[in-house]
Amino acid sequence: MAVVPILSDEEAGAEALAIFDDIRARRQTDYVNHFWRALAADPALLKATWERLQQVMAPGALDPLVKEMIYIAVSVTNGCSYCIHSHTAAAQAKGMTPAQHGELMAVIAMASQTNALATALQVPVDERFLAEEGAG
Amino acid sequence: MAVVPILSDEEAGAEALAIFDDIRARRQTDYVNHFWRALAADPALLKATWERLQQVMAPGALDPLVKEMIYIAVSVTNGCSYCIHSHTAAAQAKGMTPAQHGELMAVIAMASQTNALATALQVPVDERFLAEEGAG
Amino acid sequence: MAVVPILSDEEAGAEALAIFDDIRARRQTDYVNHFWRALAADPALLKATWERLQQVMAPGALDPLVKEMIYIAVSVTNGCSYCIHSHTAAAQAKGMTPAQHGELMAVIAMASQTNALATALQVPVDERFLAEEGAG
Amino acid sequence: MAVVPILSDEEAGAEALAIFDDIRARRQTDYVNHFWRALAADPALLKATWERLQQVMAPGALDPLVKEMIYIAVSVTNGCSYCIHSHTAAAQAKGMTPAQHGELMAVIAMASQTNALATALQVPVDERFLAEEGAG
Amino acid sequence: MAVVPILSDEEAGAEALAIFDDIRARRQTDYVNHFWRALAADPALLKATWERLQQVMAPGALDPLVKEMIYIAVSVTNGCSYCIHSHTAAAQAKGMTPAQHGELMAVIAMASQTNALATALQVPVDERFLAEEGAG
């Protein structure tokens, strides 16, 4: 179905394999999912994407599960089927309960609806929502 | 700028004013923002939207601030300028710190990027990400 | 393929089953389609979505078939495969002819094209297209 | 605000002026809106876009007002501010009542919401919604 | 999977067959792909789309391969699976190398990411990026 081959370990080059090893080590699983195997034909893109993902999704001011739910919200709005599947699975692995999933769905649906209304009516932004401008 | 008038209290009908009163009471402010005033020409739509929003954004399995950040993620991906402004303000009012805002931005940017890659390469979904099917 | 189970009648809870019964009664068919079965794990979301849909799609100032065609236009633009299939089927059930479908396609294609051009050129809105502002 | 000049009659070339004349004649107004003036720097694109628009929006199996509402639905979903303004004005000029506008808003909001849910849950298409396949 | 039949040569009408013949002649292949067969039920739409495509994709100020890569970028951002597949194949047929494909992916991913950030932060446009306004 892909427009590029999903490379097996045997088909991947040395640079890509090194990233696969890092994925396996950090995720403590032998399984490397299709997304990374699809990127493996371009090891520089694979490396840049994987490394940035590690930085961004690491625990910080936001909880890792919250980050996964934000990721799902973006993926749903973009209509990225692969991303919805993989990040819903990741959120579940990080403890998302069915009740949390249900509320996530409801917020995404609500936001999609009011986004459409605000855009359809071209509602002008209230002054109180604007930041103080600096150098702008 | 809007394609409909942003109704003042004097211009709004009785049904819309009743919703404005509810907005004021629940939000403990005298200010009714443009979105609701733009909907006021259609009181049934105003009422349905406001009431559903109250249900969806109420505390539940997810924290209200988390819900606001999910709302922002959807609004950014949809490119809804009004919604980004109003829900960023709402998240800040609920305590979102600059560090949390920064991480929210980073997750949204990361997801937008990997969404594009997964879509561009048409990566097939890994079987392990699929739910067990029931009646399907 | 779904990220949640598509619940059969046996798997659905009592609250969800009551909605399934309402769907069957109003649509005069025994068939309950996947969308509702996917929502059934969260009966509150199922109920709110179904009830609002009934209100919105009821005959009113717009013809029900016109409403279905508007629904298709939104679904195409959002790239929602499920929704395109189900609402095209619904429009056909409400009498959409091949000629009407063809014109619907042509309008959607035309709008997609001029939307892209207006956005690409960042054309400023003509003053005569703006509503008189009220409280704004 | 545009990334290209909005050409006045004096600035436009002969080919573009001929299209402006056709716009004036068919629309029975002296006013040529910004969209066409923004395209005027590329007369071939201006001509192809204007001529195709005339064909597509002409009365046919669908009513011209219905076509405008479908155009609005696409424009809202694409977030094209210019297009929302110009086609809402066009629909009003063709007789769209406030009640029809309100229902149009409600259908667009409803579709946006269920699109998000069907996509978020990755609901598989029901077999009965699929067309009989021919040469496929 | 389609919502309309994918017409074989036997099922297509005379007007559609004439377009199929033109596709075969210009592309120097006997194969007519599904997109055109799906449009064949509406010969006027088929004809208008095919003829405009020929004009737009012809060699001009931009190289045909560059045009295909721009087409891919739009299709990825719109999430059009069919279009991503067909135009990636077309770009490869026109000589796109794996290295060029990799860089195309990287630019699309980068743009998706900074688009999200600029939108999320609602960054105001710098004055120096605006065109001189003419008649606007």
Place this chain on the structure above:
Amino acid sequence: MAVVPILSDEEAGAEALAIFDDIRARRQTDYVNHFWRALAADPALLKATWERLQQVMAPGALDPLVKEMIYIAVSVTNGCSYCIHSHTAAAQAKGMTPAQHGELMAVIAMASQTNALATALQVPVDERFLAEEGAG
């Protein structure tokens, strides 16, 4: 208009200023545009975004002007007003002629149109467009 301050040099911290200096050096201009000043409140995000942009947009298998046009195509489809303005200006600075801009517009408009049609009709992908699958 932004939801965050657009930081002046005086308001930016030392880490952000170091990136501003790098922007000035590489672009050989004293001007730092709003996008970077909006990111400056989060120096880690500013740094990661700027550095990755340099890598991605550097000359390689694709010409820098081609990369800018691909960037514009993504930005138009995402409706990112800021990005359309800044990358159109960048493309013009790299030598994009009005004729090239016109063809870019025409390709984006054409792709938007056929994307909508392929999605609306849910055209199934032709087998010949699929890559050979490897480990998938």
